[in-house]
Amino acid sequence: MKAAESLRGLKIVAYHKNISYFAELFDIEIVDYLEPKPGIPPTPGHISAVIDKMRSQHIHILWAENYFDIGQVRKVSDRVGARPVIVALAPGGQPEMRTFFDMFDIWIRELRNAAQETDRPGPSSH
Amino acid sequence: MNILELMAAPFVECLVLVAIHTYLGIHVLKRRVIFVDLALAQIAALGTTVGFLFGIMPDTTGALLFSMAFTFIGAAVFAVTRFRHERVPQEAIIGLTYAVSCAVAILVIEKTRGAEHLKDILVGNLLWVTWSDVALAAVVYLAVGGIHFFLRNKFLMISDDHEKARLMGLHVGVWDFVFYLTFGIVISLSTRVAGVLLVFVFLVAPAILAFSITKRMTTQLLIGWGTGTVVTTVGLYLSWVLDLPSGPAVIAFYGVALILAGAVIFLVRAEDRKRAWRLFATGIVVMLFVGAVLWSIGTWIASSTIAVSEEVRQVETDLGRDRSMTTEREDEARHSQHQVLSDRVGQCVEVGRIAEYLDLAGPEERIEFIRTKLAADPRWGLECLVIALADDDMALLYREECVQMLKAVTGRKYGYDPQSDYAANAPAIKRICRYLRGIPRAGRGTGAT
Numbered sequence: 001m002k003a004a005e006s007l008r009g010l011k012i013v014a015y016h017k018n019i020s021y022f023a024e025l026f027d028i029e030i031v032d033y034l035e036p037k038p039g040i041p042p043t044p045g046h047i048s049a050v051i052d053k054m055r056s057q058h059i060h061i062l063w064a065e066n067y068f069d070i071g072q073v074r075k076v077s078d079r080v081g082a083r084p085v086i087v088a089l090a091p092g093g094q095p096e097m098r099t100f101f102d103m104f105d106i107w108i109r110e111l112r113n114a115a116q117e118t119d120r121p122g123p124s125s126h
Numbered sequence: 127m128n129i130l131e132l133m134a135a136p137f138v139e140c141l142v143l144v145a146i147h148t149y150l151g152i153h154v155l156k157r158r159v160i161f162v163d164l165a166l167a168q169i170a171a172l173g174t175t176v177g178f179l180f181g182i183m184p185d186t187t188g189a190l191l192f193s194m195a196f197t198f199i200g201a202a203v204f205a206v207t208r209f210r211h212e213r214v215p216q217e218a219i220i221g222l223t224y225a226v227s228c229a230v231a232i233l234v235i236e237k238t239r240g241a242e243h244l245k246d247i248l249v250g251n252l253l254w255v256t257w258s259d260v261a262l263a264a265v266v267y268l269a270v271g272g273i274h275f276f277l278r279n280k281f282l283m284i285s286d287d288h289e290k291a292r293l294m295g296l297h298v299g300v301w302d303f304v305f306y307l308t309f310g311i312v313i314s315l316s317t318r319v320a321g322v323l324l325v326f327v328f329l330v331a332p333a334i335l336a337f338s339i340t341k342r343m344t345t346q347l348l349i350g351w352g353t354g355t356v357v358t359t360v361g362l363y364l365s366w367v368l369d370l371p372s373g374p375a376v377i378a379f380y381g382v383a384l385i386l387a388g389a390v391i392f393l394v395r396a397e398d399r400k401r402a403w404r405l406f407a408t409g410i411v412v413m414l415f416v417g418a419v420l421w422s423i424g425t426w427i428a429s430s431t432i433a434v435s436e437e438v439r440q441v442e443t444d445l446g447r448d449r450s451m452t453t454e455r456e457d458e459a460r461h462s463q464h465q466v467l468s469d470r471v472g473q474c475v476e477v478g479r480i481a482e483y484l485d486l487a488g489p490e491e492r493i494e495f496i497r498t499k500l501a502a503d504p505r506w507g508l509e510c511l512v513i514a515l516a517d518d519d520m521a522l523l524y525r526e527e528c529v530q531m532l533k534a535v536t537g538r539k540y541g542y543d544p545q546s547d548y549a550a551n552a553p554a555i556k557r558i559c560r561y562l563r564g565i566p567r568a569g570r571g572t573g574a575t
Contacts, residue, residue, distance in 0.1 A: 041251045045369035048132050075254050 007111055011057055013050060013082065015064040015073070018089055022107065031059055034076060051080050061114045065089040085114045129366050132253070136372060137362055139255045139263060143316055143328050144354035146267040149274070150309055151333030152346055156285040159216055162204065163313045163329050165224040166306070167322050169200035170314030172227045175234045193314050200227075201306035205299050208288065252320055252372045259319055266315055270308045281305055282343065324373045328354070331380045335387055357383045460484055463519070470516040470548060474559035475509040483513045489524045496528070500535055505565050508535065512558050518547045536561065 008027045015034050023030050032050045035042050053059065062082040064073040077084040087110050088097050097103050154162060173196030174189045182188040200223070207219045274281060280301050283291045292298050316325045332350035339349055357380055365375035389406060396402030467480045486492045492514055500507030514520055514528050525544035533539050540561070542554040 041253065041371040041373055043369045043371050044129075044132055044253060044366045047253055048128075051132070075256050075259070078256055079254055 007108065007115065010061070010111065010115055011059045012061040012063050012085075012111075013054055013059055013080070015062070015076075018065060019063065019107075022104075026108075028111070030063075031057065034062070034080075047080075054080055054082060061085055061111070063087075063111075083114050085110045129363075133362055133366060133372075135257050135260055136252045136255045137359070139252070139260045139319060140328075140358045140362065140376070141355060142260060142263050142267060143320060143325070144332065144351060144358055146271060146312055147316070147325065147328040148332045148336075148350035148354050149271070149347060150312065151329040151331075152336065152343065152350065153281065153285045153305070153309075154329060155333045155337055159204070159220055160330065161217065161220050161224060162306070162309070163326055164322060165204075165220045165227070166197060166200050166310040166313045167317040167325065168224050168227045168231070170194075170197050170310065170317070172196055172231045172234070175231045179234055194311070197310035197314055198307060201303050201310050204306045205303035208298070208302055252324065252376075255319055263315060263319070267312060270312050273304075273308055277301070277304070321373055324377055327377045327380050331357075331384055335384060338388070338391055353383070353387070463517075467513055467516060470552075471512050471555060471559060474562045475513060479506075479509050480513055483510055483517075489520055492520070493524055493527055496531060500531060504535060505562075508532075508558075508562055508565070511535075512555065512562060515542060515551070515558070516548055516555050532558070 009029065011029045011031050012023075013032050013034065014023075014030050016038050017033055017036070020030070022028070031053055034047070034050060036046065060082050062073070062077045062080065062084045064076075064084055064086050065088065073084050073086055087107055088103070090103065097106055154160060170193040173193035176196070177189045177192030182192065203223060204216070204220070208216055280291075280296060283294070284296065284298055284301055284305070288298050313325060316328075320328070332354040333346070335353050336346035336349040340346055358376055361376035361379035362372060364370065364379060365372040368375070393399075393402050393406060464480055464484060467484075472480075483492065483495075486495055492510075496507055496510045496514060498507075499510055511528055511532055515525065515532070520528070522544055529539055529542055529544050532542070540554045540557040542551055542558070548555070
């Protein structure tokens with residue numbers, strides 16, 4: 001829980017709208033989604049708007065679930081200049097994720113690592 | 127971000143795709159194996175999926191090897207199933223191959239997981255193309271193009287007339303295998319990037335146009351490449367300007383372009399120009415009429431089933447309404463809270479303080495607010511403090527903190543017990559209020575800071 005506190009105010013971009021509750025609970029701001037309508041390829045206008053947002057707000061974290069093609073996600077994050085955080089969406093989805101507690105631990109750990117690596121600008125103050 | 131930055135790599139990728147697929151498309155049309163690309167792409171995907179069964183992640187070299195191996199098998203199947211005296215059209219076998227490999231892929235996925243991967247094959251996403259994708263595609267397609275250039279006579283002869291080629295002593299089966307193998311390599315690579323639909327269009331659409339204009343291979347190639355480049359460029363540009371998903375936009379524009387080109391060719395080629403124009407005009411009138419009928423039926427159905435559409439709209443706005451209902455409820459709760467608090471401490475705090483206090487989001491913010499106010503303007507801070515002490519919504523911990531602050535400022539606790547609620551603490555609150563009324567109010571100037 002303490003670890004999650006440090007994520008407060010963190011801004012990320014997510015692939016699909018999957019983790020709204022988690023993000024709300026820990027005050028993580030999902031600035032935008034790469035594919036707002038699942039299964040329908042996004043429009044060029046949407047992508048360029050997201051990339052512009054990521055640049056102007058210095059967002060370097062792309063959240064994606066591991067059921068996506070990992071190579072594909074890496075390509076996307078290369079394209080938008082972000083560090084991918086790839087995790088399973090449910091327990092059992094990755095080897096060390098057995099319970100819901102594991103899941104949250106892993107999510108938080110991965111996000112913190114990413115945040116430290118990308119040297120995020122401090123949490124946005126309201 | 128401008129159009130070049132985002133669309134340059136996808137655009138070049140499209141040109142590379144047009145270059146090889148127009149050529150292969152001409153072969154495909156000559157051979158009458160229109161859906162062979164769908165089948166081969168599906169077989170390659172099946173390979174990746176089977177690899178997944180062994181724990182090989184998609185997008186690794188292992189997965190690539192698996193999909194290549196399966197493409198190999200597919201090529202063999204298509205080379206073997208070209209019967210000499212066709213009783214069954216090969217297209218039937220191709221369609222069957224597609225269906226079976228798709229079904230088997232689903233069976234395999236049922237054993238593992240990765241349905242997302244299967245979906246990727248169908249849609250693809252042009253916009254995610256990177257320069258390394260483009261480079262890889264260019265190298266592979268150049269290699270395939272080179273092989274085809276050296277073997278062009280054999281391939282062409284077989285595509286044009288395989289019976290004649292056989293009579294001239296060519297091993298049709300062997301060359302068919304080589305053809306489908308190279309074809310499969312191209313297809314499995316390009317579907318990964320552009321998706322099955324776009325690849326199919328790249329393969330067939332320019333070739334169709336070229337075929338309807340001329341019979342000479344070189345001219346066909348030039349026409350195909352030319353129209354492919356123009357249509358793709360315009361399609362991508364439209365997807366940028368009109369903000370549409372790129373792949374589907376290009377495909378749809380190909381459709382429009384083919385219809386227009388078909389009309390032009392029909393008008394130019396016609397022996398009796400007048401009759402052709404009349405037919406053309408009739409066609410347009412019929413289309414407009416059908417469109418108008420559909421439109422009026424649509425609006426009629428929509429207006430006669432308002433109840434249904436209303437329901438749909440309701441579902442659509444459910445989320446928004448839920449939210450507004452919540453805020454309504456919150457407003458109500460806040461109002462009653464305000465009432466309660468002003469009943470309890472209204473006589474000793476300034477009007478507006480309670481609203482100000484309730485505006486603060488949570489207990490932590492409130493404590494913080496009180497602390498800063500106490501430092502800046504003790505009277506104001508104490509007013510907030512007494513509101514907080516009378517507020518049963520404040521948890522034990524926070525009330526304890528408030529009492530500590532109270533003691534720090536006034537030196538007393540006035541008998542307030544943080545463990546009890548207002549009912550028990552009412553006398554203490556009264557005492558604090560009395561004390562508070564004894565403190566003169568700061569001037570407006572300082573109060574406003």
